[in-house]
Amino acid sequence: MERPGSTSQAWAIEIQGLTKSFSNKLALNGLDLEVSQGESVVIFGPNGAGKTTLIKVLATIMNPTSGTVLVDGLNVKHNAEEIRGRIGVVTHRTFLYSNLTAYENLEFYSRMYDVSGRKKRIHEVVAMVGMTSRLYDRVGTLSRGMQQRLSIARSLLHKPAIMLLDEPETGLDQQAIPMLWNALETEGERKRTIILTTHNLERGLEMGDRLLILNKGKIVYQGSRQALDLAGLKEAYQHSMRVRV
């Protein structure tokens, strides 16, 4: 069911003491984070910092080892299915079936997300990402950039309140990015809450309201965009990479 994000909750995302460990490895180490409705948070960090793990926990496909994670007021451990209906997920893997056409893929996902008025909505999202001309082509014939755009369209079908983006710019053509960011950021009147992980420092600075640096499973730096300059953040980033946490 399509539903705009509930406005009664204080935070769109609330994380307390999140820890995630695998066999012998500690991926997330006592994370605390609060994200307001409509805020966009950009997360940097080296490989293995825990960015993808954090996204997976928020997307409810990984359970926290300990700690509480609330997405749109719902607990990831108990209300996973409901949360999934309210979030849109984009990663560097497109989740698209290459033998099917773009339209068929979107139709499939609109059924998965209980989207009403499927046909209309599919045309809407495809227009948002600028792919109307290729709607009936097989996904396998599309370029990587187009596939990623389609993936973004897929994630918007059910008008999610919260977007989780794990290095989504992989393969995207540069010119398309402002249009796509616009599609991701707003739905009609409302701003979506966005969590985005990236390797690209400059781009992240352009996009986020708040910036986070993650290293070895901990937040080592936080700051709002207005309060920082590029040079200062770069220095802080490099400094935290050198420091062992």
Add this chain to the structure above:
Amino acid sequence: MRFWHKAIAITWKDTLSEIRTREIIFSVLVFTLLVIVIFNFAFGTSQEMMALVAPGMLWVTFAFAGVLSLNRSFILEKEEGCLEGLMVSPISREAIYVGKMLGSLLFMLIIEAIALPIFAFLFNLPILSLQIVIITVLTTVGFVAVGTLFSALAVNTKAREMVLSILFLPIVAPIIICAVKASDSALSGEPWSSLFPWLRIIGAFDAIFLVVSFLIFAYVIEE
């Protein structure tokens, strides 16, 4: 109702993909024919010999064809992380299981529907009887019930096809035995009553493993 709507959507998606590429059905069918021909050379052509080995041959063929077809079912989901795409959607893991299982069931039944007449033709045996059809359908349900579970498991390991064969074949050994014996009785023209003991076991297997696989599936695909 949501559950079935989404499960069937998955089955339809798989069917659509298969119609486009004809990957599963074509390759498995060719494989089936090859096995039949090879067995034919191995066992000679005397009518008595054929009647003796036909049931076993039929079910060995279907078992191996089943492994092939089940494998491909989840390989499709591995590309571009589609399984993860399903997992972040508001669909229950059980609905994913049912959707994939029904898809595999459909494909296997189609393959068997094509292979059985070929068997009947090549070996001049009364294979196209209601008895054989019932045995085949029941056994295939059992294959697919367990096979879907294990193929989801195998696709995440290092040696997919091998893992699936090693896991799958011992577990379905009992219903293969029953299917062979029941087919043997059916081909000899025996009445339904002699089939019942075997069909009962296959039926029990189906019921038990549909339930068990349904319940455990979530544990296989979680991260």
Add this chain to the structure above:
Amino acid sequence: MKETGIFRNTLLGLSFILFVGALYLIFVYVPTEEGMGIVQRIFYFHVPVAWIAFLAFFIVFLGSIMYLWKRESKWDVIASSSAEVGVIFTTLVLITGSIWAKPIWGAWWTWDARLTTALILWLIYIAYLLVRSYATHEQQAARFAAIVGIVGFVDVPIVALAITLWRTQHPSPVIFQGGLAPPMLLTLLVCLAAFTTLYSLLLIQRASIKNAEGEVGKLKELCS
């Protein structure tokens, strides 16, 4: 740690005594069976070992369920240790069965219902152990193995049923059937006790080694 040491040593001592007793009973005390002669004495190894093979798989089953439920590695350790010991015992079932069959029936393998079931059980054990080695990381290995453990255990009764039905339709040489005279029963029970004690000992030993390995792994990770 000390308490486990004492417990283990007790088990070791107990199993030693039981085995000495069992050997005496098997080779000196119990009279030779009429039909099969001396080779029948294998029965006193074969049956307990078969019992353990199934018991071990039951423990694998329980451990697997507990692991999927609680996600504590100690349950996975119990399940996998039991599987390792169990596969050895199942191999012994097949070997002793063959040794018994050869002089009696002239063939190493006779597709006897119980031996055939043991063979399938052996294959399921192997599948359990192989899945562990083919998984990509430890937690996945434990999880996948638990699934095989559960499905495999549920399957075994069906296997036994199907094979028994198959054999009643086509009777073939059976390894053993018939009643037990009191001295034979006593010998059998003592052997059963001896092997069960041995199984418990091996299980505890193997599990504690695995637990220690797990601890070492954790320490290594902390220090790196």
